[in-house]
Each structure stands twice: as C-alpha cells, then as structure tokens.
Amino acid sequence: MKYVFFTGAMCGALSVQAADLPPLKTVPQVDVQRYAGQWYEIARLPMPYQDQCVSDVTATYRINSNDTISVTNRCLKSDGKWSVAEGLARAHNAENTKLSVTFLPKAIRWLPVGKAPYWVMALDSDYQYAMVGQPDRKYLWLLSRKPQMDETVYQSYLKQAQEQGYDLSALIRTKHGQIK
Numbered sequence: 504m505k506y507v508f509f510t511g512a513m514c515g516a517l518s519v520q521a522a523d524l525p526p527l528k529t530v531p532q533v534d535v536q537r538y539a540g541q542w543y544e545i546a547r548l549p550m551p552y553q554d555q556c557v558s559d560v561t562a563t564y565r566i567n568s569n570d571t572i573s574v575t576n577r578c579l580k581s582d583g584k585w586s587v588a589e590g591l592a593r594a595h596n597a598e599n600t601k602l603s604v605t606f607l608p609k610a611i612r613w614l615p616v617g618k619a620p621y622w623v624m625a626l627d628s629d630y631q632y633a634m635v636g637q638p639d640r641k642y643l644w645l646l647s648r649k650p651q652m653d654e655t656v657y658q659s660y661l662k663q664a665q666e667q668g669y670d671l672s673a674l675i676r677t678k679h680g681q682i683k
Contacts, residue, residue, distance in 0.1 A: 524640065524667075525668075526638070527622055527636060527638045527640070527667055527668075528624065528667060529600035529601060529624055530600055530623050530625065530626045531600070532598045532600065533598065533599040533626065534599075535566060536566070538564065538599075538630060538633075539564045539566050539572070540563065540564065540648075541561055541562070541563045541648070542562050542563075542564075542648060543560070543647050543650045543651075543679060544560035544562065544578075544644055544646060544677045545645040545646060545651070546643075546645040546657070546674055546675060546676045547560075547642070547643060547645070547674070548642050548643045548669070548674060548675070549673050549675060550642050552588075552606075553578065555580045555581070555586055556578035556580065556586065556677075557578070557581045557678070558578070558677065558678040558679060559577070559579040559650075559678070559679055559680070560577070560578040560579075561577050562574065562575070562576050562646070563575045563577075564592070570594070571591055571593055572591070572592040573589070574589070574592050574604060574606075575590075576588040576590070588606050589606070590604050590605055590606040591604070591605055591609075591612055592604040592605075592621065599623075600622065600623050601620070601622050602622065603618040603620055603621060604618065604619055605617050605618045605619070619637070620637045620638055622635065622636055622637065622638065623635055624636050624663065625663055630648070631647065631648045631649075632646065632647050632652055632653070632656050632660070633645075633646040633647075634660045634663065634664065636664065636667070636669065640668050640669050640670070643664055643669055643674075645657065645660050645661075650679035650680060661674075
C-alpha cells in the first residue's frame with residue numbers, strides 16, 4: 504500500500520526541481536503506520552497559506568482504507584481562534600517518500616491540479632522527528648512528535664537542508680504552548 508502525509512497548506516507542481524541543484528534526497532522508506540498520528544511543526548520556511556499561524560501548528564495524519572491519508576492541519580491565529588485545513592494525500596512511489604497533497608474542496612480533488620509535493624527528507628528511526636520539503640526548495644518543515652525538538656537533531660536537520668540547497672535565512676521557529 505502507498506500513503507502520503509502533509510504538514511503545511513502547500514501548493515505547486517509535483518515535479519518542479521530547483522535549477523542547478525541535484526535531485527532532492529529523501530529517506531529510503533516511510534512506514535505509514537508509524538508515521539500516522541500527530542506531529543508538531545518545529546520550524547518552517549514561510550508560505551502564504553500559513554501567514555495567519557502565530558503558534559501551536561500541528562498536522563494529524565489518518566490512514567484511509569483507499570491508500571490515501573486524511574490530513575488535518577491546525578494552528579492558532581493572532582485573534583486566538585484556530586485555523587483548520589482538511590486535506591488528502593497520496594504516495595507517488597512505493598517507498599512512501601515522495602508524496603503529494605491537496606487541500607482543494609472534496610468535490611474537485613480528482614482534478615489534475617492543486618496538488619503539491621511533500622517529500623520526506625529526514626526521519627529518525629523512532630519516528631519522533633522528521634524533515635519534509637519540496638524539490639524546488641521553496642518550502643520546508645521540521646516536525647516532532649512533541650512541541651519541542653532535541654537541539655542536536657534540529658541543527659543536524661538544518662545542516663542537511665542547507666547541504667541539499669535550501670536557503671534558511673527566512674526560517675521561522677514555531678512557538679508552542681500559547682494555548683491558555
């Protein structure tokens with residue numbers, strides 16, 4: 504079975520590759536049963552669909568019976584209200600490492616547009632930390648099962664992202680614990 508996961512409200516073409524850079528490297532395999540569940544966003548590169556998010560960003564993945572994953576992204580906005588986005592993800596390789604996601608309305612998700620790449624670039628053996636990006640190197644997410652990430656892992660993931668051609672000058676470190 505093939506499955507997919509997502510963390511930000513991404514948009515773009517699945518096959519876009521950053522100019523003059525080698526192909527983006529992914530992990531060898533993703534076990535979807537272990538990857539499913541809730542992840543906390545630890546850091547991200549800015550993207551328009553997350554501009555309203557000021558803290559407590561999470562993504563929850565639920566495995567469906569039809570080889571897809573339901574995605575629920577949540578974040579706290581500056582007015583204290585929650586922003587929630589529901590999406591659907593699919594795998595594009597047998598290893599479940601190169602994925603796509605759509606947040607289009609359910610009635611039009613069958614269209615061949617509105618799907619974005621979600622490539623798992625790093626994942627620890629205990630499935631506690633992950634790094635996800637896109638082949639064009641425009642968007643990046645660092646994820647953890649808890650609202651914090653071990654600083655050694657964080658720095659290691661940042662180094663790996665830079666080695667793969669990411670410009671991290673605009674990286675946003677996500678705040679957690681803002682909920683009263």
